[in-house]
Amino acid sequence: MSDPILVLSGVSKTYKNGFEALKGVDLSIRRGEIFALLGPNGAGKTTLISAVCGIVSFTGGTITVGGHDNRRDYKAARAMIGLVPQELTTDAFETVWDTVSFTRGLFGKPRNDAVVERTLRDLSLWEKKDSKIMTLSGGMKRRVLIAKALAHEPELLFLDEPTAGVDVTLRRDMWEVVRRLRENGTTIILTTHYIEEAEEMADRVGVIARGQLLLVEEKSRLMEKLGHKELILTLDAPLSALPPALDDRGLHLGADGTTIVHTYDTNAPRTGIATLIADLSRENIRIRDLETRQSSLEEIFVGLVSDNGAAPKEARS
Numbered sequence: 426m427s428d429p430i431l432v433l434s435g436v437s438k439t440y441k442n443g444f445e446a447l448k449g450v451d452l453s454i455r456r457g458e459i460f461a462l463l464g465p466n467g468a469g470k471t472t473l474i475s476a477v478c479g480i481v482s483f484t485g486g487t488i489t490v491g492g493h494d495n496r497r498d499y500k501a502a503r504a505m506i507g508l509v510p511q512e513l514t515t516d517a518f519e520t521v522w523d524t525v526s527f528t529r530g531l532f533g534k535p536r537n538d539a540v541v542e543r544t545l546r547d548l549s550l551w552e553k554k555d556s557k558i559m560t561l562s563g564g565m566k567r568r569v570l571i572a573k574a575l576a577h578e579p580e581l582l583f584l585d586e587p588t589a590g591v592d593v594t595l596r597r598d599m600w601e602v603v604r605r606l607r608e609n610g611t612t613i614i615l616t617t618h619y620i621e622e623a624e625e626m627a628d629r630v631g632v633i634a635r636g637q638l639l640l641v642e643e644k645s646r647l648m649e650k651l652g653h654k655e656l657i658l659t660l661d662a663p664l665s666a667l668p669p670a671l672d673d674r675g676l677h678l679g680a681d682g683t684t685i686v687h688t689y690d691t692n693a694p695r696t697g698i699a700t701l702i703a704d705l706s707r708e709n710i711r712i713r714d715l716e717t718r719q720s721s722l723e724e725i726f727v728g729l730v731s732d733n734g735a736a737p738k739e740a741r742s
């Protein structure tokens with residue numbers, strides 16, 4: 426496997442008021458992946474990104490970007506990074522073309538109209554290239570933010586809450602843009618509150634809470650490893666209570682008595698489904714229908730960051 430594009434070793438950050446926002450974070454990002462950093466408000470996501478991008482100083486540890494130490498070799502490290510912040514604060518009177526083209530120069534890259542044009546076309550901004558930023562819709566402004574971050578052709582792109590507050594259509598469009606970037610080889614780290622964003626797009630997921638990375642895992646493995654499934658049985662006739670023979674199975678009888686929910690671990694050697702169905706039949710309980718439901722990343726996430734922020738054992742491996 427090629428060298429990681431970003432490595433954080435023991436990164437800690439204590440703000441001037443003594444608040445410890447990052448507590449010894451170790452993280453290694455692979456080239457070309459989409460990595461979603463999930464965490465509740467105040468978890469340390471923005472602090473982490475800001476430390477990588479050199480916007481805030483960090484107190485301990487090291488960060489290397491493409492092999493460049495981001496303190497000793499700041500310029501080279503920073504030039505590899507594109508950062509899409511949450512909001513566009515300046516440039517209201519500039520045109521789309523000028524603002525994107527200017528950003529390229531900030532990173533010491535020579536003027537290259539072809540790159541700017543391709544970036545604008547990729548983000549469906551070409552038609553708007555001569556419009557002033559202030560005249561654009563919120564969605565278009567978001568696209569301009571991405572274009573600005575991409576103008577110097579960074580290999581590593583940070584998206585800080587890319588779709589916070591945008592409508593569903595724009596969110597889908599943004600996902601599409603991110604996928605296209607990945608296809609072109611750009612490594613992407615996005616922070617998000619939206620679990621569905623991570624679920625839909627990420628190759629790997631990191632969960633951060635109270636300045637600590639609780640886990641880093643392939644998304645698919647995470648869902649397998651921590652995921653549970655529910656078997657929902659719809660009964661022919663309602664039950665007033667579960668028969669005593671089925672009492673100690675952790676089954677849940679729905680409020681109207683017509684559904685039984687059996688939760689099981691997808692990785693357990695025995696799911697208990699066969700015995701349950703046999704036992705129901707022995708009790709003359711007829712099943713009309715059945716369905717299964719996989720727990721979502723959201724349920725996994727909520728389970729992880731609750732419980733005083735402690736990760737469950739199996740997540741720490």
Ligand SMILES: Nc1ncnc2c1ncn2[C@@H]1O[C@H](COP(=O)(O)OP(=O)(O)OP(=O)(O)O)[C@@H](O)[C@H]1O
Nearest residue numbers: 440442444446464465466467468469470471472473
């Ligand atoms: N300049 C500062 N001085 C002191 N504490 C700070 C400072 N900036 C941030 N913090 C604290 O550090 C913690 C992490 O903040 P950070 O912005 O990194 O969280 P976040 O995960 O990005 O949250 P959100 O999802 O709300 O943006 C928070 O408790 C915040 O109050």
